[in-house]
Amino acid sequence: MFTAVLILLIIALLFFVVLQISKTSDLIDAIKKENNKESHSKSALYFSLIGFGVLIYTIISWITESKKFLPVSASEEGVAIDNLMNFILVLTGIVFILTHILLFYFVYKYHYRKDRKADFYPHNSKLEIIWTTVPAIVMIGIVLFSLSSWSKIFSKQDEGTLAIEVTGKQFAWVVRYPGKDGKLGVRDFTLVNSDNELGVNWNNKNSHDDMLVDEIVLPVNKPVIVHIGALDVIHSFYLPEFRVMMDAVPGVPTKMAFKPTITTEEMRKKLENPDFNYVLACNQLCGSGHYNMQKRVRVVTEDEYKQWLREQKSYYRTVVKPALDDKAAQDTAVVTTNSGNFENTLTTGFSLVGAITNGVENKLIDFLNSNQAVSKDLWFSFDRLLFATGKSTLLPSSQEQLKNIAEILKAYPNVEIKLGGYTDNVGKPEDNLKLSTDRAKSVLNELSKLGVDVKRLSSDGYGQEHSVASNDTDAGRQQNRRIDIRVTKK
Numbered sequence: 394m395f396t397a398v399l400i401l402l403i404i405a406l407l408f409f410v411v412l413q414i415s416k417t418s419d420l421i422d423a424i425k426k427e428n429n430k431e432s433h434s435k436s437a438l439y440f441s442l443i444g445f446g447v448l449i450y451t452i453i454s455w456i457t458e459s460k461k462f463l464p465v466s467a468s469e470e471g472v473a474i475d476n477l478m479n480f481i482l483v484l485t486g487i488v489f490i491l492t493h494i495l496l497f498y499f500v501y502k503y504h505y506r507k508d509r510k511a512d513f514y515p516h517n518s519k520l521e522i523i524w525t526t527v528p529a530i531v532m533i534g535i536v537l538f539s540l541s542s543w544s545k546i547f548s549k550q551d552e553g554t555l556a557i558e559v560t561g562k563q564f565a566w567v568v569r570y571p572g573k574d575g576k577l578g579v580r581d582f583t584l585v586n587s588d589n590e591l592g593v594n595w596n597n598k599n600s601h602d603d604m605l606v607d608e609i610v611l612p613v614n615k616p617v618i619v620h621i622g623a624l625d626v627i628h629s630f631y632l633p634e635f636r637v638m639m640d641a642v643p644g645v646p647t648k649m650a651f652k653p654t655i656t657t658e659e660m661r662k663k664l665e666n667p668d669f670n671y672v673l674a675c676n677q678l679c680g681s682g683h684y685n686m687q688k689r690v691r692v693v694t695e696d697e698y699k700q701w702l703r704e705q706k707s708y709y710r711t712v713v714k715p716a717l718d719d720k721a722a723q724d725t726a727v728v729t730t731n732s733g734n735f736e737n738t739l740t741t742g743f744s745l746v747g748a749i750t751n752g753v754e755n756k757l758i759d760f761l762n763s764n765q766a767v768s769k770d771l772w773f774s775f776d777r778l779l780f781a782t783g784k785s786t787l788l789p790s791s792q793e794q795l796k797n798i799a800e801i802l803k804a805y806p807n808v809e810i811k812l813g814g815y816t817d818n819v820g821k822p823e824d825n826l827k828l829s830t831d832r833a834k835s836v837l838n839e840l841s842k843l844g845v846d847v848k849r850l851s852s853d854g855y856g857q858e859h860s861v862a863s864n865d866t867d868a869g870r871q872q873n874r875r876i877d878i879r880v881t882k883k
């Protein structure tokens with residue numbers, strides 16, 4: 394990149410040097426009152442030489458830089474797209490080079506000379522017709538070729554034997570594979586919550602064997618259809634090596650079918666790069682973590698694919714069902730043993746709602762009732778606060794815990810607290826700092842709305858500093874996105 398800029402700069406400078414020299418030589422000639430014809434022919438020659446120079450530079454750099462272009466297409470559809478692109482490029486390239494050779498040659502050939510005069514040639518209908526019809530015919534040819542490629546790609550839309558679902562969100566892709574039934578469970582936006590971001594209807598039998606996977610694995614030479622969606626803003630499903638790109642739009646399902654033809658292993662050999670991987674990237678600037686929005690894609694043989702598929706676990710059976718059973722067990726257990734729940738009735742007569750053992754309410758009350766002194770390093774994390782992604786807006790489900798905290802503060806009227814906001818390390822540090830500050834502030838506002846004197850509250854944002862877990866995993870990042878509470882006076 395740097396050398397390319399340097400070379401362009403040198404060419405530009407050379408151009409000005411030549412321009413200046415030709416001007417001076419013109420001047421000198423004029424002063425000498427020599428035959429003017431010579432000097433004009435000289436500057437015309439310089440100009441046409443520069444033109445050829447640039448043209449040759451363009452062609453050479455096109456050849457030398459071609460290693461940086463995309464590798465051969467790894468899908469059947471991509472080959473059709475490449476053929477179309479090459480057809481257009483060769484056609485326009487030939488016209489471009491020919492016209493420019495003529496342009497610079499004519500600069501030289503028809504430069505001013507005292508002994509000749511330009512012809513007056515105002516109009517030629519035949520010429521006009523020719524240079525309108527010829528490009529029109531060529532254009533129609535290109536359009537027909539494009540249409541045939543388009544229909545080849547989009548007529549296959551329902552043929553895919555393997556149908557997977559990819560949903561974009563800030564800033565990750567959620568990938569869902571159907572289980573043995575080959576059908577994905579239905580989704581319903583009214584079911585969306587923090588435990589079920591896709592809003593999958595778990596009562597729908599098709600959803601029970603669906604899998605949420607960490608990477609997209611595709612069998613080679615088998616058509617696949619990807620159902621594409623988004624949860625928040627517009628993303629774009631982009632697989633450059635397969636020449637696939639389709640916008641992921643919230644509320645508007647899109648789809649794209651293609652047939653991978655080159656496995657990851659084969660491509661590694663082709664590119665002589667043992668570390669090569671296909672990557673699904675987002676091709677829409679969707680926010681501060683956009684650069685991070687990628688997912689590995691692996692194209693494997695049929696056997697490897699089946700092997701991988703066997704290793705994947707149904708999300709419903711391994712995560713959802715146990716959690717539901719657990720909850721059912723807990724709900725019945727509450728009546729008899731109270732295990733897992735933190736129950737407390739404050740001096741004001743308010744009974745805490747939904748608090749859990751070791752939750753923030755538990756820790757805060759224990760601390761207030763203890764002899765432990767106020768400390769700068771003693772922070773308790775809220776455990777049931779939810780914000781809209783990337784925003785400081787609290788979701789309605791946060792109200793229960795906020796109300797508990799507000800009531801605790803009312804029951805301990807001398808206590809003053811500070812709220813600290815924190816984020817994970819995704820995105821720009823300055824954005825994270827602002828977001829954490831705004832979020833801590835919005836919790837403060839909420840507590841004051843719930844009747845706590847604002848003089849007893851303060852808030853600050855710390856951005857991605859002071860992480861409590863590793864930022865390398867989803868779970869860790871989730872723990873780091875938090876609001877903490879610290880007692881400043883008791």
Ligand SMILES: [Cu+2]
Pocket residue numbers: 561562627628629675676677678679683686
């Ligand atoms: Cu995106």
